[in-house]
Amino acid sequence: MVAAPPKTILETFEKFELLPVELKTEIWGYVSSFHRRRLLQVVYDTDNYSWQIRSDSLCPDPISQVNQEARKKYTAFLDVAILPHRDIIFVSDPKFNLRPLQNAFFTTDNIQLLQHVSLAADVWQGMRHTNHEFPAISLSLAGVLRKFTALTDFYLAVSEEDESEIETASNGYEGEWIDDEDFTWDDRLRELSEAGQLDPTEIAELRLREERRANEPQQDGFLSTIYTLPPLERHENGDLTRTGRADKHLRSLEEEIYIEMTEKPHSTKQGILRLVPIYADSFIAEHAPYFRKDVQLVFRREQATHPDWEPPAIHIRYLEEGEMLSDDEEDVDNWDEIENDEEDEVGQLIDFGAS
DSSP states (O other): OOOOOOOOOOOOOOOOOOOOHHHHHHHHHHTTTTTOOOEEEEEETTTTTTTEEEEOOOOOOGGGGOOOTTTTTEEEEEEEOOOOOTTTEEOOOOOGGGGGHHHEEEEEEEGGOEEEEEEEEEHHHHHHHHHHHHHTTTOHHHHHHHHSOOOOOOEHHHHHGGGGGGGGGGGGSSSOOOTTTTOOOOHHHHHHHHSSSOOEEEHHHHHHHHHHHHTSSSOOOOHHHEEEOOOBOOTSSSOHHHHHHHHHHHHHHHHHHHHHHSOOOOOOOOOBEEEEEOOOOOOTTTTHHHHHHHHHHHHHHHHHOOTTOOOOEEEEEEEEEEOOOOOTTTTTHHHHHTTTTOOOOOOOOOOOOOO
């Protein structure tokens, strides 16, 4: 019996350039799916008043560097070449909680193509608290996620710093938060009085001060010089409605928070990041179910008011800090540079050793 010839592994396919363009595009798209799912960290640049992807979070994507054909499946997002069906856009900056900055984020080109989005736990919690305190003038978490119209998977990123934030059920993770639009300033004063924190004289002074402030002309803050803010809601006689008063109060808080965040920037994870499963022996394992229940609660409430909405799959993951890029790897995925690259050599199908 004749022995079978030894099997060989083809490392290059020299006739690849002879294939039809449509087939080559599909092959490049197939190969790119083997490259690991990138976690691209998005932060707000207070110097340029714009959202950007941190360059140190860009895990080099070799496929995007080959040629124009290989990039047909890619799209530009915040000047970075991404694969919307593979890469995760990770919003880690608490300034995303500020409505003017959040609205600016959703004007980004190609945002409606994103299929995988992640929020840091502190961003999630901050928006959760804002919507609880101001339900009439702020979007719910699911309301924000519904703006990502192509979203299929949502990842809540938990890190070591988040452990103290979820140690009790008082943060709402047992579902006790109820959107009460009838809760008023008088209700708050009554609570403080019953708790013995204010006497009748102090309550009368605070109520008078609040009434004066509520009808004062709106002062243009710094955020209004960057972004166009809608007018406050008023009655026919010109007085602010309850919603208008709440909106005015929240705007003043957002101004204060923005200035505070600008003077003391938040600490971001650095390097190439990963979202890893939370295993049973992990220090955060006992808290993970509370996060999942809270996300499920938010999604159920949104479905109750928007029954046609199909919520994305929920993933609770631990945020792991990775390696830093070397100098020669920085800016490798800049969209303008790779799109304007005049050298468009014929690409060979090569094993890139994707991880």
